[in-house]
Every structure is written in C-alpha cells, then in structure tokens.
Amino acid sequence: xxxxxxxxxxxAALLVGIGLAATLGFTAFRKNMMYFYTPSxxxxxxxxxxxxxxxxxxxxxxxLRRGEGLKIEFTISDCSNAVPVRYEGVLPDLFREGQGxxxxxxxxxxxxxVASTILAKHDENYMPPNVAKATGNVDGKHSCAPFKSVTASx
Amino acid sequence: xxxxxxHFAVILxxxxxxxxxxxxxxxxxxxxxxxxxxxxxxxQGQFLAVAAAYACLTYAFVxxxxxxxxxxxxxxxxxxxxxxxxxxxxxxxxxxxxWVTILAGWTLAVSxxxxxxxxxxxxxxxxxxxxxxxxxxxxxxxxxxPFTRLVPAAAEGRDLNPILQDxxxxxxxxxxxxxxxxxxxxxxxxxxxxxxxxxDAAWARWTRPWTTTAWMFLTLGITLGSWWAYKELGWGGWWxxxxxxxxxxxxxxxxxxxxxxxxxxxxxxLLKSWTVLLAILAFSLSLLGTFLVRSGVLVSxxxxxxDPSRGxxxxxxxxxxxxxxxxxxxxxxxxxxxxxxxxxxxxEGLLLFNNVFLVVTCAxxxxxxxxxxxxxxxxxxxxxxxxxxxxxxxxxxxxxxxLLVGLAAVVPWKRGNWRETVQRLRWPAVxxxxxxxxxxxxxxxxxxxxxxxxALFGTWAVVAAAQDVWRxxxxxxxLTAGLRAVPRAVWGxxxxxxxxxxxxxxxxxxxxxxxxxxxxxxxGASTTLGGYDFKFVEAGETQGPNYTAQQGTVLVTHEGxxxxxxxxxxxxxxxxxxxxxxxxxDTGLLRDLYVSLGEGYDDGSWSLRVYYKPxxxxxxxxxxxxxxxxxxxxxxxxxxxxxxxxRKAVEGAEAAAA
Numbered sequence: 001x002x003x004x005x006x007x008x009x010x011x012a013a014l015l016v017g018i019g020l021a022a023t024l025g026f027t028a029f030r031k032n033m034m035y036f037y038t039p040s041x042x043x044x045x046x047x048x049x050x051x052x053x054x055x056x057x058x059x060x061x062x063x064l065r066r067g068e069g070l071k072i073e074f075t076i077s078d079c080s081n082a083v084p085v086r087y088e089g090v091l092p093d094l095f096r097e098g099q100g101x102x103x104x105x106x107x108x109x110x111x112x113x114v115a116s117t118i119l120a121k122h123d124e125n126y127m128p129p130n131v132a133k134a135t136g137n138v139d140g141k142h143s144c145a146p147f148k149s150v151t152a153s154x
Numbered sequence: 155x156x157x158x159x160x161h162f163a164v165i166l167x168x169x170x171x172x173x174x175x176x177x178x179x180x181x182x183x184x185x186x187x188x189x190x191x192x193x194x195x196x197x198q199g200q201f202l203a204v205a206a207a208y209a210c211l212t213y214a215f216v217x218x219x220x221x222x223x224x225x226x227x228x229x230x231x232x233x234x235x236x237x238x239x240x241x242x243x244x245x246x247x248x249x250x251x252x253w254v255t256i257l258a259g260w261t262l263a264v265s266x267x268x269x270x271x272x273x274x275x276x277x278x279x280x281x282x283x284x285x286x287x288x289x290x291x292x293x294x295x296x297x298x299x300p301f302t303r304l305v306p307a308a309a310e311g312r313d314l315n316p317i318l319q320d321x322x323x324x325x326x327x328x329x330x331x332x333x334x335x336x337x338x339x340x341x342x343x344x345x346x347x348x349x350x351x352x353x354d355a356a357w358a359r360w361t362r363p364w365t366t367t368a369w370m371f372l373t374l375g376i377t378l379g380s381w382w383a384y385k386e387l388g389w390g391g392w393w394x395x396x397x398x399x400x401x402x403x404x405x406x407x408x409x410x411x412x413x414x415x416x417x418x419x420x421x422x423x424l425l426k427s428w429t430v431l432l433a434i435l436a437f438s439l440s441l442l443g444t445f446l447v448r449s450g451v452l453v454s455x456x457x458x459x460x461d462p463s464r465g466x467x468x469x470x471x472x473x474x475x476x477x478x479x480x481x482x483x484x485x486x487x488x489x490x491x492x493x494x495x496x497x498x499x500x501x502e503g504l505l506l507f508n509n510v511f512l513v514v515t516c517a518x519x520x521x522x523x524x525x526x527x528x529x530x531x532x533x534x535x536x537x538x539x540x541x542x543x544x545x546x547x548x549x550x551x552x553x554x555x556x557l558l559v560g561l562a563a564v565v566p567w568k569r570g571n572w573r574e575t576v577q578r579l580r581w582p583a584v585x586x587x588x589x590x591x592x593x594x595x596x597x598x599x600x601x602x603x604x605x606x607x608x609a610l611f612g613t614w615a616v617v618a619a620a621q622d623v624w625r626x627x628x629x630x631x632x633l634t635a636g637l638r639a640v641p642r643a644v645w646g647x648x649x650x651x652x653x654x655x656x657x658x659x660x661x662x663x664x665x666x667x668x669x670x671x672x673x674x675x676x677x678g679a680s681t682t683l684g685g686y687d688f689k690f691v692e693a694g695e696t697q698g699p700n701y702t703a704q705q706g707t708v709l710v711t712h713e714g715x716x717x718x719x720x721x722x723x724x725x726x727x728x729x730x731x732x733x734x735x736x737x738x739x740d741t742g743l744l745r746d747l748y749v750s751l752g753e754g755y756d757d758g759s760w761s762l763r764v765y766y767k768p769x770x771x772x773x774x775x776x777x778x779x780x781x782x783x784x785x786x787x788x789x790x791x792x793x794x795x796x797x798x799x800x801r802k803a804v805e806g807a808e809a810a811a812a
Binding site: 017021024025028029031032033034035036054066069070088089090091093094 | 388510514517518521522525526535536537538539540542543546547550672673674724732733734735750752753755761762763
C-alpha cells in the first residue's frame with residue numbers, strides 16, 4: 001500500500017469506529033433514559049403504563065401509611081394533582097411529609113405509581129431543581145397553597 | 155478587621171496576577187529579559203497575598219466570626235475545631251478561594267522549579283497561569299466573596315452541612331482541586347508551546363512531571379470521594395455515575411490519555427498536536443467540572459450551590475479559555491511537525507489506541523452527563539440516564555484498554571515483533587486464564603462471567619506489568635542489583651498498572667457477588683446475608699459533640715462465631731435539625747459487612763439496610779497504587795538529571811554571553 005492509501009485506510013477506519021461508537025452510545029442513551037414527570041403530567045395520560053420514569057413532587061401531608069414489614073404508601077402531589085405511590089424499602093433520611101422527593105419507578109393499572117428508589121431533597125435549603133420548578137418552590141418556601149401550613153408548622 | 159484584610163489581600167492578589175499575566179508577555183514581545191523574569195516575582199507575591207487571604211478566612215472560621223456571612227452559613231459554635239478548619243471549603247465561596255490558593259501554589263512551584271527553563275518559555279507559562287488566576291480572582295470578587303459582612307451579625311452559625319463532617323470529605327476537595335488545578339500547568343505549557351512553536355522532547359520532559367503530579371492527586375481525590383460516598387451516604391455504593399462524580403472523572407480520563415501521549419511525544423517526537431489538544435481538553439474539563447458543580451445546573455445529590463450569575467460567569471470564562479486556546483491551536487498547531495513515522499504495531503501505536511479508547515470513554519461520560527442538560531435547556535423535557543447507560547458502555551470501552559496495557563508493556567518503541575511479543579506474553583496469558591477461572595471460586599465459591607472476566611483482565615494487567623520489571627531486573631547478573639537498576643519511572647508505571655489490575659478485580663468482584671437487603675427487625679430478631687447472621691440486639695440514645703444519635707447494636711456472627719458488633723447511628727444535628735445516617739462497617743480486605751439504620755417503628759422494631767460487599771477495599775487500594783505509581787514516576791532521576799543538564803547548558807550560555 002502506498003502512503004496515501006494507508007492514510008485513506010486509517011481515516012476510513014477512524015470514521016467507521018466513531019460511527020460505531022456514536023451509534024452504540026446513542027442507542028444505550030435512548031434505551032436507558034428516563035423522563036421526569038409531575039403528577040399532573042402523569043394523570044393527563046401522556047405516559048404509557050409500565051414505562052420507567054421519574055416522578056417528582058411533594059409528599060402530601062397526612063398521606064403516609066406504613067404497612068407490613070417495609071411496605072409504605074403515600075401520595076406525591078404538585079398542588080393541582082396527586083398520585084398515590086407504593087414503595088417497599090428503607091426511606092432516605094430526609095424523607096418527610098411536606099418535603100420534595102423524586103421517585104423512580106413505573107405506573108401500574110389503577111394509576112398507582114410503584115417506586116423502586118426514592119430520593120429526598122438533600123438539605124433544608126436544597127430542593128432538586130426539577131421539584132422546585134414543578135411545585136413553584138421559591139427560596140425554600142413552598143409557595144403552593146396546600147403545603148403552606150406544612151412549612152409553617154415545621 | 156481580619157476579614158477586610160482578607161478581602162484586600164484578594165484584591166492585591168488580583169493585581170499581582172494581572173501583572174504576572176501581562177508583563178512577561180510584553181517581555182516576550184520586546185525580548186526583554188528583565189520583563190520576562192518579572193513573572194516569577196509576581197507569582198511569588200501573588201501566592202503570599204492569596205495565602206494571607208486564605209489564612210484570614212480560616213481565622214474567621216476558627217474564631218467563629220459570625221459577622222461574616224459565609225462563616226455564619228457554614229460554621230457553628232459547637233463544631234469541632236478540625237471541622238471548623240475544613241469548613242472553609244465546605245461551600246462555594248471558600249472552595250473557590252481554596253481553588254485559587256492551590257493555583258497560586260502550583261504557580262509558585264513552577265516559578266521555583268522551572269528557573270532553568272528557557273526564560274521565554276518559563277515566562278509564557280507563568281503569564282498564562284496568571285491569566286487563569288485573574289479569571290478566578292474576578293469571579294471571587296464579582297460574584298462570590300467569602301468575606302462579605304453580615305449586618306447585623308448572626309448570633310449563631312447555621313453549621314457545616316453534617317454530611318460534610320467526616321474525615322474523608324475533609325481531605326477530598328483539596329486533593330481533587332490539586333488535580334483539577336494541576337492540569338492548568340499542563341495547559342499553560344501547551345499554550346506556551348503553541349506560541350513559541352517549540353514542542354520537542356525537552357518540552358515533553360518538562361511537562362511530564364507536572365502532568366503526572368496533577369493526575370496522581372486527581373486519582374487520590376476521586377478515590378477518597380468514592381470512599382466517602384460509600385461510608386457516608388449510607389447506600390453502600392462506591393460510584394453512582396452522579397453528574398458531579400462524572401465531572402471529576404472526565405478530566406481524569408483526559409489526563410490519563412495525556413500522560414500516555416506525552417510519553418510518545420517525549421520518546422518519539424510524535425502525536426505532538428494531539429498532546430497539545432489533550433492538555434487543552436484536560437484543563438477545559440476541569441473548568442467544566444467546576445461549572446457543573448458550582449452553577450447548580452444539576453439535579454444532583456452534590457449540588458450545594460446554585461446561583462445563575464455564577465454559572466454564567468464560569469460559562470463565559472470557559473468560553474474565553476477554551477475558545478481562545480482552540481483558536482490558537484487551529485492557527486499554530488499545523489506548525490508542529492512529527493519527527494518520524496508512526497507504526498501501529500509498536501509501543502507508540504498501542505498508546506495511540508489507548509488514547510482513542512480513553513477519549514471515547516470520556517466522550518461517552520460527557521454525553522450521558524451533558525445531554526440531559528441540553529435537552530432540558532431546549533425545552534424538550536426533563537430526563538436522566540443513570541448507571542444502566544454508563545456501566546455497560548464503560549465496561550465495553552475499558553476491555554480493550556486492559557488488553558492494550560499488557561501488550562504495551564512488552565512491545566518496544568518504533569517497531570514491534572509479533573513472535574517476540576507472543577513469546578513474552580505466553581506466561582502472563584496463561585496466568586491470567588488460570589486466575590480468571592480460579593480466583594472467583596477461591597474467593598466466593600462460585601463464578602460469574604463478569605467476575606471471571608474482571609479477574610482475567612486484572613491478572614493480565616498485573617502479571618504483564620510485573621514481567622516487564624522482572625525482565626529488566628534479569629538483565630543484570632545479580633537480581634538485587636538488577637532490581638535497583640530499574641528506573642523509578644518504570645516502577646511507577648508498573649505500580650500504576652498493577653493498581654489498574656487490582657481495581658478491575660475489585661470492581662468485578664463487588665458487582666458480581668455483592669449482596670444487600672432492606673429488612674425490618676424487632677429487637678432480638680436476625681437476618682442472614684452472604685453467609686453472615688446479623689442480629690439486631692437493641693437501640694438506644696447516645697450523645698456526640700454537636701449531635702444526638704439513635705444507635706442500634708447489631709451482632710454479626712458467622713457459623714456461630716462472633717465476627718463483629720456494629721453500631722449504626724442515626725444522628726440528629728440540632729443546629730440545622732438535619733438527620734444523617736451514620737453507617738457502621740466491619741472492614742476487611744476480602745469483604746465488608748455494612749449496616750445502616752433506617753427508621754424506628756412504634757412497635758420497637760427498626761428498618762435496617764444490610765450489605766455484604768466482597769473485595770470492595772481492593773477498588774480503593776487500586777487507586778492508592780496508582781497514586782504511589784505517580785509519586786515514583788515523578789521522582790525519577792531522569793527529570794532531575796535533565797534539570798541539572800539544562801542548568802549547565804544555560805549557565806554555559808550565560809557565561810558565553812557575558
């Protein structure tokens with residue numbers, strides 16, 4: 001092979017490699033991405049049952065029910081709508097009624113969200129930006145009406 | 155008074171950094187030796203000023219001066235002294251001050267150790283570092299001064315975030331920043347080479363120890379961060395592919411590629427413009443990391459600070475640095491000419507493949523980290539990808555690197571010989587297969603594909619690296635003399651590659667055989683995991699210096715033998731009313747037993763998280779090996795001899811000129 005041919009070959013090999021890597025990465029990305037929804041999004045029927053997704057909002061006050069063992073039920077709300085959530089496991093430290101959470105899981109028949117993991121907001125000031133936006137949280141104070149009393153009593 | 159002094163010291167440092175940036179550049183244009191030499195003095199003055207500012211802030215923390223807003227937010231009267239000192243970098247403003255202080259420290263080191271560099275090169279490097287410092291001082295003064303007063307003063311501080319009150323995290327940020335900031339030196343060398351057009355073996359030899367030093371601190375910083383997350387966050391995980399972790403991992407991947415391509419540039423005079431590009435990339439990714447962590451754009455467990463004006467400033471700064479550097483690159487890089495031809499089957503060819511895979515891995519991590527941000531910014535919805543995206547792709551891309559690491563250890567520079575290669579890698583290959591099959595059985599009594607592959611690759615890397623040293627040592631008639639004749643740089647490389655090997659054994663082992671369980675246990679009840687019995691004995695209260703804790707007592711037994719008593723806690727830090735889980739771990743080289751406390755129920759039972767983590771320590775041991783390897787490599791005689799030779803040459807030239 002001449003030098004020129006060699007170089008062309010190298011460039012072609014590089015392009016094929018980059019193309020392969022990009023396709024692989026893109027496919028993996030598409031397959032594993034999870035959308036973030038608020039309860040209102042979910043109830044407006046945009047989501048297929050069984051698809052993995054993240055649900056964010058506030059844990060509604062008075063909604064927490066403990067069941068057998070580690071089973072737990074509560075409601076995630078964004079002030080206008082609420083979705084019941086089922087979970088089995090140990091809750092994060094900062095999980096509390098009236099606090100922002102993000103649950104990962106899927107919707108089941110009967111509009112119940114089954115969560116596999118739950119993340120709570122990380123400190124008294126910090127709320128995941130998703131949740132803050134979804135709930136209209138301003139400066140750490142929950143601005144939506146049903147939760148005002150919750151923050152005040154804390 | 156002291157905080158005002160600190161503020162003034164930052165302004166002074168800004169002035170000196172500006173001088174350091176401008177004067178040597180003028181000297182370079184006018185070929186004025188005095189102006190060129192001024193950079194070093196300015197750098198030393200700048201370091202003194204910023205160190206004084208840093209001392210002032212530390213003083214404010216130690217004396218609990220709650221009239222300073224930043225101190226009031228991150229300090230508390232009951233905080234133990236050690237954490238009052240580390241709280242200085244506990245949040246945004248202070249960690250930036252730490253950043254510039256470390257940058258000034260690196261600059262000082264460059265000005266001291268590089269006295270014998272050609273004066274124009276040394277001056278340009280200092281000038282570029284001065285420009286970077288200027289950007290950060292402006293950032294501090296314009297958007298985030300830690301010295302701003304709080305009127306009226308707070309009666310009590312809001313306390314350091316309790317999850318940061320841990321020895322692992324006390325040293326994690328400084329180590330990480332040593333790495334991030336250290337890449338600015340490689341960056342400055344690269345830009346100086348573009349400006350002067352001089353990029354030869356000597357340039358690579360100057361740049362290498364700086365880059366390796368930065369890389370080894372970054373390695374240590376990431377290792378410490380992983381260890382801290384494991385024991386402090388209470389989920390038993392050692393890597394979450396969290397955007398902030400990725401932010402530190404991307405510069406590491408680019409930096410690892412850089413130290414390998416620098417070797418090619420030094421030994422063979424090849425890949426010059428690629429090396430320069432990698433140096434720019436590594437530093438840009440360090441800046442990107444700062445941007446990601448400090449701008450609050452991320453949905454992340456780490457996102458402590460969020461302020462759009464800060465994010466915009468860093469974004470603008472990044473645009474200037476990266477844009478400027480790349481324009482200069484586009485303009486000047488074509489002048490960098492390779493000094494030979496590159497054959498694919500040679501050490502440099504294999505190192506090129508190593509670079510390709512590292513950079514592609516870096517791009518993969520970057521895609522997964524930034525694409526969700528871009529999609530959100532375009533209003534196409536909020537989404538995220540997690541470990542199911544990163545982990546498989548990472549494993550696929552890492553596998554060829556492991557094959558390469560063994561090959562490159564035996565293939566010589568310039569031209570490889572297949573027969574010789576096969577002959578020398580026979581035994582490492584046999585050892586790798588044998589260990590790959592046997593190791594999982596010996597450790598866990600069974601095997602999985604991933605565990606076997608990890609053990610195979612890990613053993614391959616370790617044995618191939620070791621046989622290189624062995625062959626070098628055997629070249630001398632006496633073994634001890636032979637071992638002593640092996641250069642430290644080779645020892646360093648060997649140690650780092652062994653670290654990589656045992657890291658792989660650890661990762662594949664813990665993924666394949668780790669086990670976990672969430673349970674609710676009544677007093678006296680027990681559960682079994684990984685062959686161990688965990689008995690929940692009781693729960694009570696205990697008091698710490700600045701918290702009260704509920705503490706569980708868990709007795710661990712194995713086949714009736716008592717192994718350990720664990721005391722997981724749930725701590726309530728009264729200052730912020732924050733509850734933090736403190737896990738309790740029985741550590742061992744071959745397995746960790748890990749218990750963290752969930753919550754107490756009305757009937758007296760508790761929920762617990764129980765983990766069995768085989769060989770997890772080996773993962774961090776791998777990181778420590780890599781760090782030590784870097785340490786050995788930079789202490790190699792070659793660099794000192796090279797400096798002595800340069801000194802002689804320069805002195806000779808000076809004598810001739812006089």
